[in-house]
Amino acid sequence: MNPTRVLLPAFLVLAIVLAACDGGGEPSNSASKTTSAVVPTPAETFTGAPGTATYEYANEGLVVTVTLDGSEGTLDVENDSENDLDAPGLYVLDAVDGHEVDGTVLDAAPVAAGDMASFDVRLDDLTVDDIGLLVLLFGADNYGAFVRTA
Numbered sequence: 001m002n003p004t005r006v007l008l009p010a011f012l013v014l015a016i017v018l019a020a021c022d023g024g025g026e027p028s029n030s031a032s033k034t035t036s037a038v039v040p041t042p043a044e045t046f047t048g049a050p051g052t053a054t055y056e057y058a059n060e061g062l063v064v065t066v067t068l069d070g071s072e073g074t075l076d077v078e079n080d081s082e083n084d085l086d087a088p089g090l091y092v093l094d095a096v097d098g099h100e101v102d103g104t105v106l107d108a109a110p111v112a113a114g115d116m117a118s119f120d121v122r123l124d125d126l127t128v129d130d131i132g133l134l135v136l137l138f139g140a141d142n143y144g145a146f147v148r149t150a
Contacts, residue, residue, distance in 0.1 A: 053128040055146035057136045064136055066090070066146060071123045077111045085111045086139025092123060095132035101125075103134075111138075 057064040061080035067073045079085055087108035092101045106120040123131075136143040 051128055052150075053131070053148055054150040055134050056149050057143065057146045059143070062143075064088070064143075064146075066121060066134065068121075068123070068128055070128070071126050073121050075105055075119045075121045077115075077117045077119075079111045079113055079115050079117075082113055084113050086141070088119060089137035089139075090121065091135050091137070092126055092131050093133040093135070094126075095130055098132060101130075 052069045053067075055066040055068075061082070062085075063078040063080070065076045067076075075088055075090070077085070077088060087110055088105050089108065090103040090105065092103060093099070094101060101123070103126075104122045104124065106122065108119055109117065111117045134146040134148075136146060
């Protein structure tokens with residue numbers, strides 16, 4: 001049997017195995033090290049007065065704005081969609097542990113297609129700093145999260 005025929009495949013396997021090994025140590029090139037670096041979260045850039053916030057939800061002709069000062073505020077609905085809406089509601093996911101806290105929309109009422117409405121809201125025992133996520137409801141339907149705009 002020809003020695004080249006036996007040794008060549010063995011050398012190819014050895015070359016593949018050695019190329020796949022990383023040596024078990026830390027990567028030595030700087031590109032590998034930067035991918036594992038912790039990237040800081042950017043600082044908030046809201047310019048409102050302390051304890052105040054504005055949140056907005058906008059989707060397919062529906063614009064809902066919540067303006068809060070402490071734990072009270074207003075919820076304004078501009079329903080330019082083609083659908084009538086049940087009475088609005090909202091809840092908060094707590095910023096510390098994520099538990100759900102119901103908000104109160106005072107005198108909540110349905111909002112017809114093409115109409116606008118404004119409601120007072122109250123977040124009992126919560127302030128703007130406690131809000132991890134503010135979520136919009138119409139009746140039993142969860143419309144999704146608000147985006148903080150100020």
